[in-house]
Amino acid sequence: MNVRTIAGLAREGGVGVETVRFYQRRGLIPTPDRWSSDGTGGVRRYGEEDVRRLRFIRSAQVAGFTLDQIKELLSLDAGEDRVRARELAAERLTALDRTIADLEQARSALMRLAQACQSKDTGPCPIIATFQGEQT
Numbered sequence: 484m485n486v487r488t489i490a491g492l493a494r495e496g497g498v499g500v501e502t503v504r505f506y507q508r509r510g511l512i513p514t515p516d517r518w519s520s521d522g523t524g525g526v527r528r529y530g531e532e533d534v535r536r537l538r539f540i541r542s543a544q545v546a547g548f549t550l551d552q553i554k555e556l557l558s559l560d561a562g563e564d565r566v567r568a569r570e571l572a573a574e575r576l577t578a579l580d581r582t583i584a585d586l587e588q589a590r591s592a593l594m595r596l597a598q599a600c601q602s603k604d605t606g607p608c609p610i611i612a613t614f615q616g617e618q619t
Contacts, residue, residue, distance in 0.1 A: 485530070487534075488528070489527060491529070492529040492537060497541060498541065503537065509550055511536070511557065513533075515533075539556075539557065543556060547578065548571070552575075556571060596610045596613055597610065
């Protein structure tokens with residue numbers, strides 16, 4: 484069994500030590516007991532399951548899931564509740580579709596402003612004027 488310290492876990496997961504501790508406080512990653520060969524003090528040791536869990540959290544965050552949703556997904560991980568996992572994914576997809584639509588609308592508006600700015604060299608810049616709330 485490959486064990487590592489919190490620093491090693493953080494490094495393998497691509498996060499900082501404080502991020503691991505934050506996830507532990509949120510209940511996303513278990514906090515192992517301290518271990519020492521002589522029974523005093525000791526260091527916490529993390530295994531492969533902790534690495535897998537940390538990578539799962541990071542991947543789910545990239546997909547846009549909140550930490551509460553990730554916690555729920557982790558609880559589903561051990562079970563067979565595919566219906567709830569699909570529901571969470573569908574909610575996320577709906578939110579992503581809204582964000583994409585908003586970004587496409589913002590892109591179109593900015594392209595129109597950039598074209599208006601390029602079309603004439605006099606007067607106020609339409610980009611700056613629009614962002615300042617002025618009518619162009």
